Amino acid sequence: MIATILLFSVPLILAAMGEVVGQRAGMIDIGQEGKILIGAFVGFIVAKITGSLIVGYALAVVAGVALGCLSTWFTAKLQLDQVVVGTALNLLALGATSIAFRIYVGDSGKLLSIDKAPALFGLDPVVYLAILSPAVIWFVLMKTSWGLSVRASGEYPPAVEAAGISVIRRRFEAAMLAGGMSGLAGAALSIALSGSLGEGMSAGRGFLAIAVVTFGRWRAPWVAGAALLIGVIDAVQYRFQGQAILGFKPPLQLWQALPYLGALLILFALGRGAGAPAALGRAYNKER
Amino acid sequence: MKRAALLVGSLLVILGVTLAVLGLPVFESMKLLFTGAFGSSRGLDSTLTKMTPLLLVGLGVVVAWRAGVYNVGGEGQFVIGGLAAATVAALLGKNPSGVMQVVVLAGGMLGGAAWGWIAGWLSHRRRVDVVISTILLNFIAIFLLQGLIAGALRDPEVNLPQSARLEDSLRLMRFTRQGDLHLGFIVALFGAAALWFLLNRTTLGFKLKLVGANPLLVRAQRLNADRLRTFAISLSGALCGLAGAVEFAGVNHRLGQSFNQNWGFLAIPVAVLGGLNPIGTAFAALYFAAVLAGARNLGGFSQNGAAIVAIVQAIAVLGFMAVNQWLSRRREAVREVAE
Numbered sequence: 337m338i339a340t341i342l343l344f345s346v347p348l349i350l351a352a353m354g355e356v357v358g359q360r361a362g363m364i365d366i367g368q369e370g371k372i373l374i375g376a377f378v379g380f381i382v383a384k385i386t387g388s389l390i391v392g393y394a395l396a397v398v399a400g401v402a403l404g405c406l407s408t409w410f411t412a413k414l415q416l417d418q419v420v421v422g423t424a425l426n427l428l429a430l431g432a433t434s435i436a437f438r439i440y441v442g443d444s445g446k447l448l449s450i451d452k453a454p455a456l457f458g459l460d461p462v463v464y465l466a467i468l469s470p471a472v473i474w475f476v477l478m479k480t481s482w483g484l485s486v487r488a489s490g491e492y493p494p495a496v497e498a499a500g501i502s503v504i505r506r507r508f509e510a511a512m513l514a515g516g517m518s519g520l521a522g523a524a525l526s527i528a529l530s531g532s533l534g535e536g537m538s539a540g541r542g543f544l545a546i547a548v549v550t551f552g553r554w555r556a557p558w559v560a561g562a563a564l565l566i567g568v569i570d571a572v573q574y575r576f577q578g579q580a581i582l583g584f585k586p587p588l589q590l591w592q593a594l595p596y597l598g599a600l601l602i603l604f605a606l607g608r609g610a611g612a613p614a615a616l617g618r619a620y621n622k623e624r
Numbered sequence: 625m626k627r628a629a630l631l632v633g634s635l636l637v638i639l640g641v642t643l644a645v646l647g648l649p650v651f652e653s654m655k656l657l658f659t660g661a662f663g664s665s666r667g668l669d670s671t672l673t674k675m676t677p678l679l680l681v682g683l684g685v686v687v688a689w690r691a692g693v694y695n696v697g698g699e700g701q702f703v704i705g706g707l708a709a710a711t712v713a714a715l716l717g718k719n720p721s722g723v724m725q726v727v728v729l730a731g732g733m734l735g736g737a738a739w740g741w742i743a744g745w746l747s748h749r750r751r752v753d754v755v756i757s758t759i760l761l762n763f764i765a766i767f768l769l770q771g772l773i774a775g776a777l778r779d780p781e782v783n784l785p786q787s788a789r790l791e792d793s794l795r796l797m798r799f800t801r802q803g804d805l806h807l808g809f810i811v812a813l814f815g816a817a818a819l820w821f822l823l824n825r826t827t828l829g830f831k832l833k834l835v836g837a838n839p840l841l842v843r844a845q846r847l848n849a850d851r852l853r854t855f856a857i858s859l860s861g862a863l864c865g866l867a868g869a870v871e872f873a874g875v876n877h878r879l880g881q882s883f884n885q886n887w888g889f890l891a892i893p894v895a896v897l898g899g900l901n902p903i904g905t906a907f908a909a910l911y912f913a914a915v916l917a918g919a920r921n922l923g924g925f926s927q928n929g930a931a932i933v934a935i936v937q938a939i940a941v942l943g944f945m946a947v948n949q950w951l952s953r954r955r956e957a958v959r960e961v962a963e
Contacts (some may be wrong), residue, residue: 364753366755414946414950415949416945416949417945420945423941424942427889427890427893427935427938428934430931431931431934432931432935435931435932546755546759587774588774593768593771596760596764596767597760600764603756603757604750607751607752
């Protein structure tokens with residue numbers, strides 16, 4: 337059961353860790369869903385063609401970094417609205433992967449599966465990466481000067497400029513890190529978690545990651561805890577699907593909706609509260 | 625006018641490039657797309673039928689975004705609208721009067737409005753970001769749809785999870801015997817006109833736009849910004865819900881697993897490219913509906929109409945906004961030099 341929970345949480349934790357960095361730098365990234373989807377496709381197809389899982393993971397990360405750069409170019413450099421840019425990126429990913437799936441799989445209906453990585457102490461190696469990531473992200477954000485300027489870029493950008501550091505540059509770097517994590521999350525989803533490729537397989541995990549960052553109060557360890565909680569709900573619902581509880585058999589769809597319903601209820605219970613980066617969602621403009 | 629022409633031109637170029645990347649012969653495919661969308665009465669019928677939900681949900685996006693409320697929950701509100709309409713229809717029993725069509729559509733609007741209101745309330749009372757809550761509500765609505773068509777609303781006579789067939793008297797009138805085009809198309813056009821009137825000719829519309837443009841000024845005028853925002857997202861939900869109800873009563877006549885068809889997501893770029901105004905949104909909806917309908921002619925890619933539309937939309941939105949930004953910056957620079 338614990339192995340299941342960990343495996344279910346891996347993509348969400350990785351994606352949420354990326355989203356923490358991005359949001360701390362002042363960017364709310366709706367396009368994360370699309371980055372995960374692209375990561376899942378690139379990782380899986382590359383791993384399948386080259387026969388090397390590591391190359392698959394690596395190129396998924398590269399794809400995520402590239403998409404992070406692209407969206408920051410629009411949101412930070414051109415100062416376009418972050419929600420619109422994110423929505424556009426999601427549509428691009430949805431369309432591109434849907435056509436790639438068609439070209440790659442075609443009408444053959446062949447089953448796409450991949451041999452998973454050999455287990456390390458009973459767990460897929462990528463699980464350890466996910467366990468390690470909150471500590472690393474926490475250290476980078478809270479204990480390095482780079483992390484300080486990233487956080488300041490999301491809190492009070494003029495101070496960053498006054499210190500002679502470019503806000504736009506910090507946002508680019510943060511988005512590249514976030515994008516890489518999303519790509520990795522996607523590859524973990526297709527290669528480690530499901531071991532297969534499906535259309536639209538990100539199934540809202542990128543969106544859940546955004547919710548998780550809010551109720552983890554923008555702090556890496558708390559966010560990881562929140563992601564784990566959603567992972568627990570997801571694993572539990574998977575385990576209990578179709579079983580009767582106290583003589584009542586809840587419909588399958590209620591179980592499937594549980595992670596999303598849970599996230600919404602937790603957000604309702606907590607409210608937004610304090611802790612949100614003050615400049616979250618806003619483009620930085622030097623002249624203003 | 626010049627800008628509209630420029631936009632139409634660039635939309636065609638982007639479509640051409642997308643087709644080229646897919647490895648299709650550009651001009652031939654464009655011609656096929658065009659004849660597929662407008663070349664026959666059947667094509668035109670299909671184009672206008674697909675335009676209907678795109679326009680209605682697009683209008684919903686317009687009213688919310690103009691008020692500064694980033695409702696990305698059109699998909700969920702569309703689904704709830706369809707569910708509410710189907711529930712009302714089921715409650716009306718056998719052989720209801722045709723007048724009851726109004727009640728079915730109103731039920732859909734009410735359902736969508738309620739689903740939108742939840743997000744508005746969460747934002748107002750608990751400061752939950754509308755973007756996040758509407759996204760989560762989308763997923764919950766889709767699972768609700770699948771649960772209900774497999775459970776309470778299920779047609780016992782069919783082996784698939786589907787709702788019961790809509791009574792003949794409750795179906796929206798169709799314009800031709802062969803085609804799908806239905807009265808809902810007129811409803812959507814009317815909706816565009818009504819929203820234009822609301823936004824441009826009424827005090828309420830002015831207040832809604834003010835909330836989006838300058839919330840501080842709204843507070844200075846002692847207007848309740850939270851109430852205006854909640855109203856905006858409820859109205860937005862009502863329009864998306866109406867889209868779902870119209871799609872159910874006009875085209876499908878029953879709810880199936882793929883009822884939602886991503887209309888809610890595809891409509892966001894429609895509204896953005898329509899310049900967040902009702903008339904522009906109508907034209908943008910027509911363009912993308914034509915690509916959707918015409919893609920039927922694209923042979924190997926005939927199943928990927930929605931994917932092609934999504935890609936063209938994404939590139940168009942990013943390009944359109946980037947060019948706009950560049951133009952306004954250049955104008956500013958020119959003004960500074962002049963001063």
